[in-house]
Amino acid sequence: MFKAPRGTRDILPQERAYWRYIQEKAGHLCQLYGYQPISTPVFEDYQLFAHAAPDGTDIIKEMYVFKDRSGQELALTAEGTAPICRAYLEHGLFNLPQPVKLYYVTPAFRYERPQAGRYRQHHQFGVETIGDADPALDAEVIELMHRFLSSLGLSGLSIEINSIGCRQCQPAYVEALKKYYVDYKNQLCPDCKVRLARNPLRLLDCKEASCQEIIAGAPKITDYLCSECQTHFQSVQKYLAEMGIVCQLNHRLVRGLDYYTRTVFEAKPEGEGVQIALVGGGRYDNLIEELGGKPTPAVGFAAGIERIIITLKDQNIAIPPLPEPVVYVAYLGAEAKLEAIKLVSRLRHEGIATIQATGDKSLKGQLRQANSLGVKYTVIIGEREMENKTAVLRDMASGEQKNISLSEIARLIKKR
RNA sequence: GUGAGCGUAGCCCAGUGGUUAAGGCGCCAGGUUGUGGCCCUGGAGAUCGUGGGUUCAAAUCCCACCGUUCACCCCA
Missing domain, CATH: 3.40.50.800 (Anticodon-binding domain)
Structure with missing residues (x-):
């Protein structure tokens, strides 16, 4: 007998009711915020994703890459943002009044080992606002995320926020971080030894008990931000406060995709257990330029639909049933x-x-x-x-x- | 990629060496000659994940593989 491939699942009608619920809320809110729907193909030129997430990144290693009959190297969509940026450039959306605000629901594929809330095919609802660096947009996107989650009936969510600087100031911080870590080199867990060499920012993210003390004493990125990034981050926080959005500043929040700059954020459900992020996002002011466009700032988030459904079930939230025949x-x-x-x-x-x-x-x-x-x-x-x-x-x-x-x-x- | 747990009908599961593998949900049928939900009765549905081994005898013990779940890693 055939089975759905490892890490993939069938969405039966009962489950589909959750999807309908989520998609309706998402669509309604996006309309309210002035975001327009867009869809991109399930597969793209492999290089598109390679650009978005350079070498060492796991997301590259986990991609479904294949050649079609003509020998072209393609990849199944690994994340939602890069294709949107590609479409923005390809269709000259930079000719529209900026910023351009878009939302999407897309499957995303990663060759990972499945576990709770982690699949080889999952689905993301995401929004992107492209072409304007105003910190008000960072705040808007975070507010939209917050409203989306609470409109679903979810409670007890925490929003964490941080700024990871820009190309000007981040390198100085990374140097300071490395310098700090050199003294602790021998005490680090094996993973962190690798991180130190390859991706120092991720050192802050380690969950190993032995590394916690070291992290606690590490320099904070917010102390190293250039004045522009400093001002930007302060504005974001000020605007959020005005909106009544409660965020926690988390100096350790760095996020995986390399294209992020300045603001990064995550929303997580409450509970001691596993703290899986339901939504993650941030600003990516360099990505479009790296994809061959003019320097174009942008900010957005991606929400994991399966993870949201898990949380809806955990919190026993009743959803409208599928309509019955009359x-x-x-x-x-x-x-x-x-x-x-x-x-x-x-x-x-x-x-x-x-x-x-x-x-x-x-x-x-x-x-x-x-x-x-x-x-x-x-x-x-x-x-x-x-x-x-x-x-x-x-x-x-x-x-x-x-x-x-x-x-x-x-x-x-x-x-x- | 690393580690751990688990695999018995569509679903939930009992059964830890010995007769035809038990029960619940669901499904089908019957309990009125043309009437649902509750109840009662009956029925269908399982090569006990796969392969190998130990034994007179294996769902039960051992090994391998596969699948699955959870954690690490990473991420939505």
């Missing part, structure tokens, strides 16, 4: 079946969600099915009704039923 049409005998088929067709034409009985179940069996489908009405057509062109209309909640002419049924149901 009418079930049962029949007795071959002649009645013909009449039933005609009626079902007519009801559907009238916009009434209808299920047609099939096979040769007993009336009892048909009503059982009608019941489990949750319909409001069952129409029964039998030999007796055939004689005078009527049908029985049964109200499933009350059990009341009456004989009505076949031609009247649609009108009667619509009336109620």
Whole structure:
């Protein structure tokens, strides 16, 4: 038997109700904030993602890379931002009034080892606002994220924020960090030894107990920001305070994608357990230039839909159920079946969600099915009704039923 | 890539060496000659993840593989 590939999952109707809920909230809010929908292909030129996340980054190692029949090297979408930037450049969206505000829902693929909230195919809802460096946009995006999560009914979320500087000031900090760490080189966990050499910022992120004390004494990036970055970050925080958004400053928040500059942020659910980020984002003022465009500032976030669903379930948040059919049409005998088929067709034409009985179940069996489908009405057509062109209309909640002419049924149901 | 736990029907699961592998949910049918939900009865549905080994005898013990879950790593 075939199975869905490792790390992928089928989304069955019951689960799909969560998706509908989330997508409706997301779409509504984006409209409210002036963000427009965009979709990009599931696969892109491999180099697009390679640009977005240079060498050592795990995201590169985890990409699904393949060659098509012409030999072109492609990759399944690994994250949402780079394709949006590509589309921004390709379609000359820089000619529109700036900033351009976009949102998307996309699958993302990473060859990882699956575990709770981590899949090889997951889905992201993301927003990007491109073409303006105003810190008000950082704040707007964070507020949008906050409103999105709380509109879903989630509670107890914490938003963490930090600034990781820009090309001017970050290198000085990295040097200071390295210098500080040299003294502790022998006490570091194996992972951190690698980090020190390859990606020092990530040292701050280590969860190893033995490294915690070292991290606590490490220099803070916010002390090394250039005056522009300093001002920018202060403005972001000021604007957020004005909006009433509570954020925690986390000096250790650095984030994985290399394209981030200045503001970075994450939203996490409460609880001691695993602190998986539901949403992560930040400013990326260099990415578009690195992809071949003019220097173009931008800021955005990506929310993990599967992780949000997990949290909705954890918090026992009731979501609207999928809509149920309204009418079930049962029949007795071959002649009645013909009449039933005609009626079902007519009801559907009238916009009434209808299920047609099939096979040769007993009336009892048909009503059982009608019941489990949750319909409001069952129409029964039998030999007796055939004689005078009527049908029985049964109200499933009350059990009341009456004989009505076949031609009247649609009108009667619509009336109620 | 590293470590740990778990694999018995569609789902939840009992069963730790010995007769036809138990139960619940769900499904199907019957309990009215044309009537659902509750109840009752019956039925279908399992090569006990796969392969190998130990044993007179394996779902049960051992090994390998596969799958899955969780953690690390990384990230949404």
